[in-house]
Amino acid sequence: MQAEYAIIGGGVVGLSVAWGLQRRGLRVVVLDGSDGDFRASRGNFGLIWVQGKGMYAPRYAEWTRGSAALWAAFASELGECTGRDLWLRQDGGYEVFFDDAEMARTAAAYEGLKARLGGDYPYEILGGNALRREEPAIGPRAVGAILHGEDGHTSPLLLLRALADDFRRLGGRVLTGRQVIAVDRPDGFRMTCADGETVEAGKIVLAAGLGAATLGPMLGFRAPVRPQRGQILITEKLPKLLRRPTVDLRQVEAGGVQIGATNEEVGFDDHSTQPAMARLAARAVETVPALAKAQIVRSWAALRVMTPDGLPIYQESAAMPGAFLVTCHSGITLAAAHALRLPDWLEAKRGAPDLAAFSEDRFSR
């Protein structure tokens, strides 16, 4: 056996799990694809976001908060090991509103969630003036914001790089340019790649993003994932403008203001489109009028990996025990949980997180 675990997928989800297993002394091999693959990890917005997650699914809200709480330790360990700051900022984040009634409706929904969580769900409502005291760049049309103190942001690309770097430093192996086309189980698992190479491992974690839709059924999963396009713009580098991120604006470490994101059901089309760029720009200028003069230097689009209800899937295969499916559209927020807590679940250790709520069985009901 070449490895105890093979991780199919070298994005942020796959590498978080791989790093988490490798640092516990397990031998892990990651199979990664090509430069041109759909790579959600390369197009991520970079929020570590609790707000709005699991509004009607308390277990998801808890799991997200748990990961957000682990992020500081996770980033600090990765930062120390790689000598690179991940630019983590967790001082809270906003959802900005332009309509009083909508803000009231959202606040009422949070009250409901708070009740379901036994009162443990911290958030604050800021009126327009209070918001502008915190964020003077926010324009007069904003009526207020919901501030969630556990929200924050990081550089998703620095995270990906740190994982790629430190996983190797720990002795993990990454095979690049590999497309897994078949899996069988002579003794353990054997994966066959498009180039003919085979890789054997005791267990497999399928973290192939949208690739799970085709690979999943080979391993006995439903893997009901679909692409959802998100387009993002980024400005030229600007002086400090925003203290905290909002759900669709964040000033990145290099100074650019990142503007997101669309949610488009357009299949496997990851093009940027002018109409969406214009709408994103209009909303950004409405929120922060000073952005009007800023230049957009780049745009990009990536395909989110969406499940029917938007929640993650953590599932061991009934047909092939030892094969696990891990998929979500919040690979940055959940990276800390995937790295630090999922290994216990994979290894069926005592104290492993209860992930029954994220079984894909929920889609057969």
Next chain:
Amino acid sequence: MAEFDLAIIGAGPAGMAAAVTADKAGLRVALLDEQPRPGGQIYRNVSQASADRVRVLGADYALGRGLTTALAESGVQHIHGAVVWAIEDGFRLSYTANGTAAQVSARRVLIATGALERPLPIPGWTLPGVMTAGAAQILLKGSGIVPRQAVLAGSGPLIYLVAAQMVRAGVPPLALVETQSTRDMIGALRHMPGALRGWRGLAKGLGLIRELRRAGVKRFTGADRLKVEGMDRAEALCFRAGGEDHRIACETVLLHHGVVPNTQVARSIGVSHRWSSAQQTFTPVLDAWGGTDRPGLFIAGDGAGISGAMVAEIAGRLAALKLAEEAGHLGISERDRRAAPLLRARARELAIRPFLDAAYPPYPGALRPDDDTLICRCEEVTAGEIRQTATLGCLGPNQAKSFTRAGMGPCQGRYCGLTVTAILSQTTGQSPDETGYYRIRPPLKPVTLAELAAMAETGATNPEGE
């Protein structure tokens, strides 16, 4: 949104010739160009140039007047000062002119965006006082400015032309430091029979070299280990040639080692490209008319592969004939009858190209820069950092970009793209085609949020599901 039968991007020789030809055939043509006046880089400002400037720039430059005059007399809608920043299926072009974003739609598009100078990353190339020879020529064409105390370094026919133009302007360069070697020239001799068919081009080149010799401009060939020295700005060019180390104190260093197709527009809409080992660059995959693998989308001029102004003009006419035929304005036999002399002329003009490509290869030191040399000037990324990404599993430039920020700046990777592909290809052992190129997206040139936002407000956009 204004609608046309044909939209052409770029008013250089290819774009102008295509526009005039298509207009004559009866197509409604829009010609979008960034400059205030037509001409492209090669004929920049030619319609306004004084007699003295034409004397300095030479007879080939004055040839452009035929095209600018024909364009002015045509029915082509020339949208000048228009920076095209997006092209989408349909086709829909988004551009900014006079601070306002606008769009045109056209059933067919010809990309005639020409060439870019091949970046020449050497130690010190980002210091103030260093620019490309092409940029120096643009200053000369546009404003009559000639850099003083300048050294020209690199390879290629343009170096001789710029040097001769500087001599004629009364400000000769201090020296020409050429990186091509005698061995390159000997290797190029096997292409001599072809080159002799294009003897006019060859004679022009020899004439320029004689002109420089008469003016007493010093030439070094086979130069290696190029390096610009200076603290806050360029103070000297250092190199090794003829077995000796040289240092030429100067105020300006003009670098050049050929031009490469500007493929940004074509790549942004998904046109296939292939590596050309003869030209050491990517070129779009085209048929004989300039048609791409996208129906209705054509490319003519240096953007199709470097062939110079005369070939560009011919290619523009050929593409326009095919486009006019596709649009139903020209019969196939008439198209072919008019294309035949153009195809013969193009073959004649292309005859010298293999010789030039072999005789003036890119400077090898810049294709494999030292680890410490900056290769992405926008984001200040070194060659060594790109090499390191290969050890972190990056097979291609898009992954390397994610890990280093190379290519994320305002130039959209125009100045580092080929270098990053080359470095990764050398490091991983994959071919340039396997390594690939940056994914190019809009905006092709920076656009302000206010310009974009105004398009949403005026309903220039279609509502889309969010």
